[in-house]
Amino acid sequence: MSGTFGKGHHLHLIDGSAFIFRAYHALPPLTRKSDGLPIGAVAGFCNMLHRYVEGNTGPDAPTHAAVIFDKGSHTFRNEMYDLYKANREAMPEDLRPQIPLTRTATEAFNIACKEKEGYEADDIIATLAVQARAAGGRCTIISSDKDLMQLVGDGVEMLDAMKNRTIDREGVFEKFGVYPERVVDVQALAGDSVDNVPGAPGIGIKTAALLINEYGDLDALLKRAEEIKQPKRRQTLIDHADQIRLSRKLVLLDENTPLDFTLDDLEVREPDADKLLGFLADMEFRTLSKRVAEVLGKEAPVIEEPKVVENGGEVAEIPFDQAGYEQISDAKTLQAWIDRIYEFGYVAVDTETTGLDEMVADLVGISLCVEPGKACYIPLLHKSHSADDLFGSDDLAEGQIQTEEALRMLTPMLTDPSIIKIGQNMKYDSKIFAQVGIAVAPIDDTMLMSYAMHAGLHGHGMDTLSERYLGHTPIPIKPLLGSGKSAITFDKVPLADAVPYAAEDADITLRLWQLFKPQLHRVQVTKVYETLERPLVPVLAAMERSGIKVDRDTLSRMSNAFAQKMAGLEDEIYEMVGRKFNVGSPAQVGEVLFEDMGLEGGKKGANGKYSTGATILEDLATEHDFPKRILDWRQLSKLKSTYTDALQEHINKDTGRVHTSYSIAGASTGRLASTDPNLQNIPIRSEEGRRIREAFVAEEDKVLVALDYSQIELRILAHIANIPALKQAFKDGLDIHAMTASEMFDVPLDEMTPDVRRQAKAINFGVIYGISGFGLARNLRIPRAEAQGFIDRYFERFPGIRTYMDDTKAFAKEHGYVQTLFGRKINTPEIAAKGPRAGFAQRAAINAPIQGTAADVIRRAMIRMPDAIKDIPATMLLQVHDELLFEVEKGAEDDLIKAARDVMENAADPVVKLDVKLTVDAGIGSNWAEAH
Structure with missing residues (x-):
């Protein structure tokens, strides 16, 4: 059927971006053999287009079709609201070169390929859908994007191609609680964190739908906001009306996008066989070329076979099927599984527990997997479910082996040195097993x-890795456990649901291991994984299980003291202003600063409130006393809520100690992160912050010993950037900050003032972190021009630093990563970004080899430490950046300091021979503050 588009015609509009990102995440990273060009997303995209073409035949086939793309990231919406989509993650580096190829692929399939500068693909889709509807034809939008649901109805429908599900008016109502004509109103209220559409704070989709259904539409709701009974909701709508209206403009699709083509130009055309097969051959897509050639009745092009199988893609090809998952309910079946594990020599292991805190969680079940697609779950503590049990039961469900018997059978295998136990975040599982007396070893860890x-x-979480490298979305946990007050623990999950969920985790872990293990060598990070990542797991697990004693009374006294001090500050603040207000409310602080007091520099955000972040207050504090007081109050408030109050909740009732959890894969540079509670962020610059460490105490007859690398990052900088003056100063044991000040300001060392030294110290550390003139001015509370002058002079005196920075940025731009001295790779995907992100990415790239090398050094020290101190009555408790904290029996302090210092100072050997010797300071005390 041809002629002018109208009745009887059927238009298909494909959301190109959705196809691309789905394709990118569905396949392991793939490169073209001949030149290493990334082509994984293009391969997936072409497969999807081929399936689309082959699957759309018959009476309901499209007569017209187009793939619609986004032209660029900047559209008319950015002109309306500069923060629109500002928090979107940057496009992955390996996807960027594939985007133009997806356009070429679309043209090769002879499907219309359309985009428009300044408009989003959704706007073009909206315009074409409305035109098709007006002409009396039908339109199917192939996408699951919620933003397009406002178009559904009167001959326009959506098709979620991944789920093969049509979304009509009822489908939209199911998603939004309103029909398509009111979707924009609901989105304007709920906002969108992905696109950074502000909406109304605190109002989600459900509440928005309730309000729109009650009041009819958004304008009526905003007009009658005063009538709303809930005070918080009422105030939100009144205060944020302008922001809500702006949000409506941002989510409303432009149905009048100016197009330079018509619907008739989108008529379906047969592909040009030579052009399509030529493109597929250029891409080196062997399988797809054969498939397409067969359909077109042509000879498949000859493509030279590669010498190496790429990236273990076959692992991703085996389908995930719950039929391959088994529940183990008796010893005989378990023994058969153990026998199979011994045949293979490895097993993926996962534990299910009653919570995330390994110190108190109970082991509920264990999953095992040795072959992709075949896994089992051994339930141990699941509770029974009966129709009579309204409140659940404490009786165990049938079909479970006794815990003692299962663990007795599994322990020899879990501890056997000839069997590799593979986990995803194995530290967690090893601590769970340690709670029941099993020391699991040896291990491999897919997360690491x-x-x-x-x-x-x-x-590096399992869901992310599974979706990205296996093209599989794991069974979600939330529907099984619920949320909020009605949430249950895993032992209450029925076995019919628990088995596929738990077994799948082991299956995914095994597949990731089979995919990643050979890649380590190809990417040249085997040594990093084997020497810095994997051996750290048992060390950290032991530290976390040891914990550190915290004195509740000391914390309680501090909390009270902080509360009194805050009250005193509030009185001073009220006196300055002449009235009372909520000091803890940023909005009210903004009003006082910029309206009552009339200070300059006030800027309102999208919510119509003045911004009063720390940097703004710090800038004002250089000239005014009031913002200083607010900063002091905020610091005390944070110390009280985050530490002196919250730490009391973290004291384990059985051990009387706090057990933090370290994340090995938290920071890209190799630095450890600490959570629940975070013990690495306790501020030590202020006297109050330092005092919090007084609550961390040694047990009776023991003391705490802290060993701390002295200026490790400056020493590494001197080595990496090859700065003779800095190297010599460290060699001579000079005060490095005084030496820098002397070099920069031509002040003899014996005439050095504390103030000049303080400035040099700020510059020393600032330069490592790529500080700007603005940043240094704020730190030193001096004019920006003066601060910039200091930085310029610093580079003049130490030209090696500028050379190092320029070389590092150039390396990052060329290779997409930087490296530590020990070979750790830190990827820098944002290095080619434009605007503010570029500056941040460049500073991160400059700092990463320095901070990362320091992190590697302390990791090496920690890994060697257990052996070095095994004959000393001492335990390593904490790592805080450049410091290790130990608990040691009185009388053994000197032995511990000697052994630990030796390990720490020589940790780089023999891999890296540093030009500057590392030195370690030691301190002893009954509490952490004394020892530091």
Whole structure:
């Protein structure tokens, strides 16, 4: 059927971006053999287009079709609201060169390919859908994007191609609680964190739908906001009306996008066989070329076979099927599984527990997997479910082996040195097993393999890795456990649901291991994984299980003292202003600063409130006393809520100690992160912050010993950037900050003032972190021009630093990563970004080899420490950046200091021979503050 588009015609509009990102995440990273060009997303995209073309035949086939793309990231919406989509993650580096190829692919399939500068693909889709509807034809939008749901109805429908599900008016109502004509109103209220559409704070989709259904539409709701009974909701709508109206403009699709083509130009055309097969051959897509050639009745092009199988893609090809998952309910079946594990020599292991805190969680079940697609779950503590049990039961469900018997059978295998136990975040599982007396070893960890290869590119959680490298979305936990007050623990999950969920985790872990293990060598990070990542797991697990004693009474007294001090500050603040207000409310602080007091520099955000972040207050504090008081109050408030109050909740009732959890793969540079509670962020610059460490105490007859690297990052900088003056100063044991001040300001060392030294110290550390003139001015509370002058003079005196910075940025731009001295790769995907992100990415790239090398050094020290102190009555408790904290029996302090200092000062050997010797300061005390 041809002629002018109208009745009887059927238009298909494909959301190109959705196809691309789905394709990118569905396949392991793939490169073209001949030149290494990334082509994984293009391969997936072409497969999807081929399936689309082959699957759309018959009476309902499209007569017209187009793939619609986004032309660029800047559109008319950015003119309306400069923060629109500002928090979107940057496009992955390996996807960027593939985007133009997806356009070429679309043209090769002879499908219309359309985009428009300044408009989003959604606007073009909206315009074409409305035109098709007006002409009396039908339109199917192939996408699951919620933003397009406002178009559904009167001959326009959506098709979620991944789920093969049509979304009509009822489908939209199911998603939004309103029909398509009111979707924009709901989105304007709920906002969108992905696109950074502000909406109304605190109002989600459900509440928005309730309000719109009650009041009819957004304008009526805003007009009658005063009538709303809930005070918080009422005030939100009144205060944020302008922001809500702006949000409506941002989410409303432009149905009048100016197009330089018509619907008739989108008529379906047969592909040009030579052009399509030529493109597929250029891409080196062997399988797809054969498939397409067969359909077109042509000879498949000859493409030279590669010498190496790429990236273990076959692992991703085996389908995930719950039929391959088994529940183990008796000893005989378990023994058969153990026998199979011994045949293979490895097993993926995962534990299910009653919570995330390994110190108190109970082991509920264990999953095992030795072959992709075949896994089992051994339930141990699941509770029974009966129709009579309204409140659940404490009786165990049938079909479970006794815990003691299962663990007795599994322990020899879990501790056997000839069997590799593979986990995803194995530290967690090893601590769970340790709670029941099993020391699991040896181990492999897929999370740490990903971290060694992909640090800086994406997260390393199992869901992320599964979706990205296996093209599979794992069964979600939330529907099983619920949320909020009605949430249950895993032992209450029925076995029919628990088995596929738990077994799948082991299956995914095994597949990731089979995919990642050979890649470590190809990416040249085997040494990093084997020497810095994997051996750290048992060391950290032991530290976390040891914990540190915290004195509740000391914390309680501090909390009270902080509360009194805050009250005193509030009185001073009220006196300055002449009235009372909520000091803890940034909005009210903004009003006082910029309206009552009339200070300059006030800027309102999208919510119509003045911004009063720390940097703004610090700038004002250089000239005014009031913002200083607010900063002091905020610091005390944070210390009280985050530490002196919250730490009391973290004291384990059985051990009387606080057990933090370290994340090995948290920071891309190799630095450890600490959570629940975070003990690495306790401020030590203020006297109050330092005092919090007084609550961390040694047990009776023991003391705490702190060993701290002295200026390790400056020493590494002197080595990496090859700065003779700095190297010599460290060699001579000079005060490095005084030496820098002397070099920069031509002040003899014996005439050095504390103030000049303080400035030099700020510059020393600032330069490592790529500080700007603005940043240094704020730190030193001096004019920006003066601060910039200091930085310029610093580079004149130490030209090696500028050379190092320029070389590092150039290396990052060329290779997409930087490296530590020990070979750790830190990916820098944002290095080619434009605007403010570029500056941040460049500073991060400059700092990463320095901070990362320091992190590697302390990791090496920690890994060697257990052996070095095994004959000393001492335990390593904490790592805080450059410091290690030990608890040691009185009388053994000197032995511990000697052994630990020796390990720490020589940790780089023999891999890296530093030009500057590392030195370690030691301190002893009954509490952490004394020892530091």
